[in-house]
Amino acid sequence: MPAPPLDTPLFFFGLTTGVALTAASVFLINNFTASRAQRALAAAVADAVLAQQQLEHQGGELASPSSKLSPYLAAVVPTAGAGAPTPNGDLPALRRQSWSVPSFVAADGTLPKLEMEFTVSSKKLQKMVRHMVNEMRKGLEADGHMLKMIPSYVVTRPQGDEVGQYLALDLGGSNFRVCMIELRGQGQTAIRQAKHVVSDELKTGSGEQLFDFFATCIGDFLKSLGMDTREKRSLGFTFSFPVSQNAINHGELMQWNKGFSASGVLHKDVVVLLNKALTKANINIHVTALVNDTVGTLVSHAYRDPQTYVGVILGTGTNAAYVERMSAIPKWTGDKNIAEMVINTEWGAYDEESILPITSYDNALDRASSNPRLQIFEKMISGMYLGEIVRYVLIDLISTGELFRGNSTPKIQTPYAFDTAYMSRIERDHSLELSDTKAVLENLLDVHNTTVQDRRIVKHVCELIGIRAARLSAAGVAAIVTKMKRLDACTVAIDGSVFEHYPHFANRMRDALRELLGIMAENIVLEQARDGSGQGAALIAALHTK
Ligand code: ADP
Ligand code: MG
Helix, strand or coil, X not given: CCCCCCCHHHHHHHHHCHHHHHHHHHHHXXXXXCHHHHHHHHHHHHXXXXXXXXXXXXXXXXXXXXXXXXXXXXXXXXCHHHCCCCCCCCCCCCCCCCCCCXXXXXXXXXXXXXXXXXXXXXXXXXHXXXXXXXXXXXXXXXXXXXXXXXXXXXXXXXXXXXXXXXXXXXXXXXXEEEEEEEEEECCEEEEEEEEEECXXXXXXXXXXXXXXXXXXXHHHHHHHCCCCCCCCEEEEEEECCCEEEEXXXXXXXXXXXXXXXXXXXXXXEHHHHHHHHHHHCCCCEEEEEEECHHXXXXXXXXXXXXXEEEEEEECCCEEEEEEEEHHHCCCCCCCCCCCEEEEECCHHHCCCCCCCCCCHHHHHHHHHCCCCCCCHHHHHHCHHHHHHHHHHHHHHHHHCCCCHHHCCCCXXXXXXXXXXXXXXXXXXXXXXXXXXXXXXXXXXXCCCCCCHHHHHHXXXXXXXXXXXXXXXXXXXXXXXXXXXXXXXXXXXEEECHHHHHCCCHHHHHHHHHHHHHHHHHHHEEEEECCCHHHHHHHHHHHHHHC
């Protein structure tokens, strides 16, 4: 994509940020590998984004549609598509700017409309990054904003030399794990764990039953390892729901999500509830750290890679945490001598309607969900919802007769019957006849006698929704690294089945990052962080004990 021309306001803006950016541009032309200059460029680009935010803030002109920054960014940083060399001198892979309508799609049908609705342009993503940075800043200033930006009370990151055995509990959304983690130093860990599925009855029953179930699982796990439940131990509790924390081991549930609604937990301290259940079950364990899974993922990855400043979850739900400078958290009223703190963004709640490409299908899903009008970003990205969006689209295509000759099945009409894992299988199916897609439709959704055309359409719908999710996730990551001004070097640790198993998800995110950050995207490393959330809780318990 050629760099758009600079317009006049941009030119003035460019003058005000003059010196650093001129140096950066010269550097860009001459040399991509000199690391000092690269750091200067990274800081200058992040400054440009942030300065623009400030201008918009002061002028009350919040993220206007005629964005001034995106052409600016594009002018300063050559995008990958423009053939900018990577630091290694390689040309990055060509990226897909927009969808070309496949030949099997009828021009006058619903599919071309779907293409338009689900495709998110680079420009739209750039707008989202700017707006998200601004929302992050507002959330750090005061409570009550779109992004909660919750201080985690985690103020130290591991050195990699911590040792010892620690217990962790990890409640993600679909699964619940009890883990025993051995920290071996030098970034090495060993983990033993028991995984349980949390049934719908437990999710929506009473809180007491839910916490009693956790205590029983912990007791069984200790017994399975031959450990005495009466021996005193400390435990890190990964609780992946919005919690208002007032200490490392205290926090009240602000809101359930991801299908949970257990009674008697809202506005209660979940550490107290767990400690109570453990005492009741005669288990001598005390919760010493309450951790969000994003924070756990970040800390656990930092144990082996000190460049890790961001933790992201792309599982049942989605969220992110990052390391913020204390001076950038005006709402913090505690100890001001602390240099930095991990902030839980709760980005799943991002819901700017003028920016997010919300379709009628997203709206239908939202209104029928257990938490209507909440967690809109999460509902466009995460594992709990992606398959459900596909299902809504398929029902629409069936109703117009464009799919399955207009024939539906009770299974397809059942809410949440189309698991996101099916999308992975379908997207991974590259056979000529799309035979695995056929198997999914027949065996899991009771749709028989499908044509190849039907299967192509289903696959294409999955692609549209999967690509949109990856691109929106990338915009979130770009917003965080821009806010941190860490475009020079940053590892983003990502946990969750969607990132891990959904084919092409990681590469689609990388493509979008390149569109957003140009050459700087090479410095942002997206890494799979398996089981990071539980290990992180154990590590935080260790750091806290230390
Ligand atoms: P949790 O969020 O409980 O920690 P996971 O990270 O395993 O758990 O995420 C579970 C979510 O991931 C579910 O919503 C499920 O639909 C989705 N999922 C599971 N397997 C796959 C897969 N192969 N491809 C895409 N999504 C998947
Ligand atoms: Mg998880």
